[in-house]
Amino acid sequence: MLRKxxxxxxxxxxxxxxxxxxxxxxxxxxxxxxxxxxxxxxFSHVGLLDFSCADEIVAKxxxxxxxxxxxxxEVYFLFRGISEAHVEAIEAVLERHKLALITxxxxxxxxxxxxxxxxxxxxxxxxSELGVGAVADVAERTxxxxxxxxxxxxxxxxxxxxxxxxxxYVAVGSATIGSPSRSLEA
Amino acid sequence: MTxxxxxxxSLEDKSFEQVVEQVAPLxxxxxxxxxxxxxxxxxxxxxxxxxxxxxxxxxxxxxxxxEAENVASYWSRMDFFKHAAELYEIQGRVKTAKATETSVLxxxxxxxxxxxxxDVVDKIQQRAQDALVKNLNLDAxxxxxxxxxxxxxxxxxxEHAGRGGWVAVQTYTWRVRLGGRRVVVIAVADPGIxxxxxxxxxxxxxxxxxxxxxxxxxxxxxxxxxRFRDPxxxxxxxxxxxxxxxxxxxxxxxxxxxxxxxxxxxDWDEDEPLLENLxxxxxSQVQITIPERVA
Numbered sequence: 001m002l003r004k005x006x007x008x009x010x011x012x013x014x015x016x017x018x019x020x021x022x023x024x025x026x027x028x029x030x031x032x033x034x035x036x037x038x039x040x041x042x043f044s045h046v047g048l049l050d051f052s053c054a055d056e057i058v059a060k061x062x063x064x065x066x067x068x069x070x071x072x073x074e075v076y077f078l079f080r081g082i083s084e085a086h087v088e089a090i091e092a093v094l095e096r097h098k099l100a101l102i103t104x105x106x107x108x109x110x111x112x113x114x115x116x117x118x119x120x121x122x123x124x125x126x127x128s129e130l131g132v133g134a135v136a137d138v139a140e141r142t143x144x145x146x147x148x149x150x151x152x153x154x155x156x157x158x159x160x161x162x163x164x165x166x167x168x169y170v171a172v173g174s175a176t177i178g179s180p181s182r183s184l185e186a
Numbered sequence: 187m188t189x190x191x192x193x194x195x196s197l198e199d200k201s202f203e204q205v206v207e208q209v210a211p212l213x214x215x216x217x218x219x220x221x222x223x224x225x226x227x228x229x230x231x232x233x234x235x236x237x238x239x240x241x242x243x244x245x246x247x248x249x250x251x252x253e254a255e256n257v258a259s260y261w262s263r264m265d266f267f268k269h270a271a272e273l274y275e276i277q278g279r280v281k282t283a284k285a286t287e288t289s290v291l292x293x294x295x296x297x298x299x300x301x302x303x304x305d306v307v308d309k310i311q312q313r314a315q316d317a318l319v320k321n322l323n324l325d326a327x328x329x330x331x332x333x334x335x336x337x338x339x340x341x342x343x344x345e346h347a348g349r350g351g352w353v354a355v356q357t358y359t360w361r362v363r364l365g366g367r368r369v370v371v372i373a374v375a376d377p378g379i380x381x382x383x384x385x386x387x388x389x390x391x392x393x394x395x396x397x398x399x400x401x402x403x404x405x406x407x408x409x410x411x412x413r414f415r416d417p418x419x420x421x422x423x424x425x426x427x428x429x430x431x432x433x434x435x436x437x438x439x440x441x442x443x444x445x446x447x448x449x450x451x452x453d454w455d456e457d458e459p460l461l462e463n464l465x466x467x468x469x470s471q472v473q474i475t476i477p478e479r480v481a
Contacts, residue, residue, distance in 0.1 A: 010304060011308075012304065012307050012308065012311075012333075014303055014304060014307050014334075014337040014341075015300040015303050015304065015337070015341055015344070016300075016341070016345070017300045018300065018304070047311070048307060048311070048330055048333055048334060048337070050334045050337045050338060050341075050422075050425075051334070051338060051421040051422050051424075051425045052337075052338065052341055052421070052422055055418040055419075055421060056418075059418055060418065084327070084330075085330040088331065088334075088425070089334065089425070092421055092424075092425060093418065093421065096417065096418060096421055097417065097418065
């Protein structure tokens with residue numbers, strides 16, 4: 001695992017220029033790695049995160065990699081160290097842009113934050129519980145048709161909340177992920 | 187010609203309107219004397235607005251300093267005279283501040299660039315915890331949210347005003363309406379382009395049938411409008427509005443000829459939600475008031 005701090009200058013992430021600078025550093029790091037990556041963004045050392053900075057760092061970063069037409073690359077994000085002091089700003093920007101992300105707590109438990117439909121949320125939870133899951137597994141548990149389930153899982157993959165594996169899907173943050181990851185401290 | 191502007195004994199957001207009424211009809215290049223000799227008290231809003239007033243004048247104004255020693259001393263401790271000396275020709279005795287003021291969370295501070303906002307946030311975090319949690323009995327959760335709100339209103343100057351402004355934060359006892367309850371007040375003032383002109387600078391802006399400062403404030407504060415097309419914009423003030431709502435606080439913003447207020451759910455304030463046709467004052471002046479929690 002590679003580990004790098006992208007913001008040592010400020011302990012508080014406030015203002016748009018600061019957010020844009022942090023995002024730019026993260027993007028440059030991501031440009032150095034391959035076309036497929038799981039990136040951990042760690043907020044453990046961040047004191048305050050305001051709305052403007054959250055919009056620049058979290059929302060604008062995600063928007064580049066979940067574009068349905070031409071995403072920048074197949075990059076998945078896992079957010080760690082998100083405390084109560086950060087949640088309000090992050091949830092506000094996710095809601096504004098209709099985005100969702102995965103956070104991971106210190107005990108390893110993962111949680112979805114943001115805007116997601118009920119069926120999509122349920123499907124993500126099933127895959128997360130299973131570790132690795134295919135369309136048939138989710139369809140069986142939800143009672144949805146295979147086509148509808150396949151579409152739901154595809155949407156979750158395009159939103160970079162599920163990783164496509166050989167025979168199915170893996171939830172971002174799942175312990176079963178074996179691919180190399182990169183850790184960035186915001 | 188020189189006109190004397192009389193500053194009321196108690197200078198806060200409402201009484202500052204008396205100052206604006208006197209200044210608004212005057213040509214920008216007319217010399218003014220701002221007479222604070224009889225001032226007995228000034229809120230953070232009053233002090234920051236006095237600095238914005240001087241910035242807005244083409245001719246450097248004269249300031250008659252307060253005669254009461256404790257008032258002049260307090261204004262010094264708030265760093266008012268430090269900044270006023272750059273903008274006014276000060277007449278009268280001004281003492282250099284020696285002691286720090288415990289009720290002051292943030293002295294009058296200049297805001298003109300992004301780094302200034304960082305400095306303000308770093309500085310206030312150390313003082314806010316004690317003031318808000320111990321003195322105002324507020325939940326510990328408020329400290330971060332208070333600082334976020336402060337950061338966002340300061341950024342409005344950097345992003346929209348077109349010139350520098352001022353911020354100050356203080357706790358004091360709100361005797362008039364709260365029967366002695368303490369409050370914490372954030373005041374931010376600039377003499378920049380104001381909300382209406384900022385929105386008018388948006389690409390493709392189209393003037394509505396009714397378009398004035400009041401409309402611009404409603405669009406921005408209540409509906410999250412911004413001069414930027416970026417859909418992520420406009421969240422700062424929306425967040426500030428949520429913050430004051432959650433803590434039974436009040437947000438008021440004056441810009442141009444109008445003032446909008448997001449009022450508390452409680453009955454501690456009886457302000458009007460929107461005041462229009464006020465005498466013109468440039469830029470924007472923001473005040474956030476959070477009251478002490480009582481059992």
